[in-house]
Amino acid sequence: MTWRRDWSRVRAIVWKDLVTERRSKAGFSSVTALGVTILVLFGFALGPDAQVLRDAAAGALWLAALFAGVLAFSRSYQVELESGALEQLLQYPGSRWTIYVGKLLSNLIFVGLMLVIVIVTAIILFQVRIPATWPSLVAILVLGVVGVVVLGTFYAGMASRIRAREVLLPLLLFPMLVPVLLAAMSASKALLTGDLMHEASAWTRLLIAYDMIFLVATLLAFEHVIEA
Amino acid sequence: MDVQSELAVDARGIARRFGPKWVLRGVSLAVHPGEVVGLLGENGSGKTTLLRILSTLLRPSAGTVSVFGRDIAIAGSEVRDDVSFLAHTPGLYDDLTALENLRFAAEMAGGSSVDLRDLIERVGLARVADERVRGFSSGMQRRLALARMILRRPRLLLLDEPYSNLDSDGTVLMNSVISEAKRTGSAAIIVLHELAPAAGILDRTVTIVDGRVMGPSLSSGSRPKSAAGGIA
Numbered sequence A: 001m002t003w004r005r006d007w008s009r010v011r012a013i014v015w016k017d018l019v020t021e022r023r024s025k026a027g028f029s030s031v032t033a034l035g036v037t038i039l040v041l042f043g044f045a046l047g048p049d050a051q052v053l054r055d056a057a058a059g060a061l062w063l064a065a066l067f068a069g070v071l072a073f074s075r076s077y078q079v080e081l082e083s084g085a086l087e088q089l090l091q092y093p094g095s096r097w098t099i100y101v102g103k104l105l106s107n108l109i110f111v112g113l114m115l116v117i118v119i120v121t122a123i124i125l126f127q128v129r130i131p132a133t134w135p136s137l138v139a140i141l142v143l144g145v146v147g148v149v150v151l152g153t154f155y156a157g158m159a160s161r162i163r164a165r166e167v168l169l170p171l172l173l174f175p176m177l178v179p180v181l182l183a184a185m186s187a188s189k190a191l192l193t194g195d196l197m198h199e200a201s202a203w204t205r206l207l208i209a210y211d212m213i214f215l216v217a218t219l220l221a222f223e224h225v226i227e228a
Numbered sequence B: 001m002d003v004q005s006e007l008a009v010d011a012r013g014i015a016r017r018f019g020p021k022w023v024l025r026g027v028s029l030a031v032h033p034g035e036v037v038g039l040l041g042e043n044g045s046g047k048t049t050l051l052r053i054l055s056t057l058l059r060p061s062a063g064t065v066s067v068f069g070r071d072i073a074i075a076g077s078e079v080r081d082d083v084s085f086l087a088h089t090p091g092l093y094d095d096l097t098a099l100e101n102l103r104f105a106a107e108m109a110g111g112s113s114v115d116l117r118d119l120i121e122r123v124g125l126a127r128v129a130d131e132r133v134r135g136f137s138s139g140m141q142r143r144l145a146l147a148r149m150i151l152r153r154p155r156l157l158l159l160d161e162p163y164s165n166l167d168s169d170g171t172v173l174m175n176s177v178i179s180e181a182k183r184t185g186s187a188a189i190i191v192l193h194e195l196a197p198a199a200g201i202l203d204r205t206v207t208i209v210d211g212r213v214m215g216p217s218l219s220s221g222s223r224p225k226s227a228a229g230g231i232a
Helices: A002-024 A026-046 A050-081 A085-091 A097-125 A134-159 A165-192 A200-226 B047-054 B076-082 B098-108 B116-122 B138-150 B168-183
Strands: B009-018 B021-031 B036-040 B062-067 B083-086 B156-160 B187-191 B204-209 B212-214
Touching: A002 A026, A002 A050, A002 A097, A002 B098, A026 A050, A026 A097, A050 A085, A050 A097, A050 A134, A050 A165, A085 B083, A097 A134, A097 A200, A134 A165, A134 A200, A165 A200, B009 B047, B021 B047, B021 B062, B021 B212, B036 B047, B047 B062, B047 B083, B047 B156, B047 B187, B076 B083, B083 B138, B098 B116, B098 B138, B116 B138, B138 B168, B156 B168, B168 B187
Parallel strands: B036 B187, B036 B204, B083 B156, B156 B187
Antiparallel strands: B009 B021, B009 B062, B204 B212
């Protein structure tokens, strides 16, 4: 059956990405270190005022996730480019969208794990009080990460076919991520500060809409952008 | 079945440009099942670009290509079922073992009926099957890429300078793989800089000069010549 074959290809890519990452070790530690460093720098810049730190926590967290994420997305295709493996991947029979979905899932796991460490650091550094509505906060974090990873994986794939990929990836990706980050940041901040204006649900709906639109659009477009 | 659908490769008027530079300028080529064609030409003449187009990695700027009767522009995914491309770079993962690289390739190809340990033994890498590719020499990587190429028994082999980095045993192995594929009706196009390593297996050669085929290239009416008689 075609879908079983496609699913087996997706699983193979996730397995390969996670095994190579676990063995090389360089990627996860450097990406996580960047995320934590950004948070520490924000902490120093904002000063010792606990309330100021709490107010800035959501913004600092998402910016750390963004910059560390870009490094992770770029690296996920760098592994393919090192010995011509991307061309070999494109040579296998079957639909090429499975490559995108495989990369997307492995990046979700990778960035998700990195974010767990970054979030714990943010809670400690920015003296964040966990709100009673923490399940909603977790849901927003998941939706935000999905949005960032969907676009990041897609544009990293597109940039992998271009010579100046390291420069072009942030230039292509950052403008597209503005709505996702704005929604994720605003919803997280609203929940962390008690959601007095009841705005978190509106931002969350917007985040869900962005995630769905970008997921469908990137799935449809990937085959075309990955071709030389 | 007409002659066109019998052909392993039927390329007509293929042109490809990169920016303002035309690398291929109207190449036509017909290859029958069971035929082994050597592709000769100087560096930059367009040989690798032609193989990349036949393997669906590149789209031609003009012209049409059919592989076993399927147009690569319409049925790229189905064409890839029949084609295996041994590129100049091995396309292996350094942090996976030899066996894991093959297992990954088998999964990506939709499964393989071939026993991977047997295959790895056939290419002479049994003793390093569980070692990471990072420590392999370029010749060993070439052998592993060869094993990956044949694990799904393709009907069309596209080989880009397959003898580079191979020792004499490796050359014999490469020729035996191509000969075996030929016996089962598979076709092969081999990019070569020297005829010597492939002299015993070629049916004919085609020379590309500055993006054009020199001499007769369409052989849709003729069957492959014998290995001895076909070498230019």
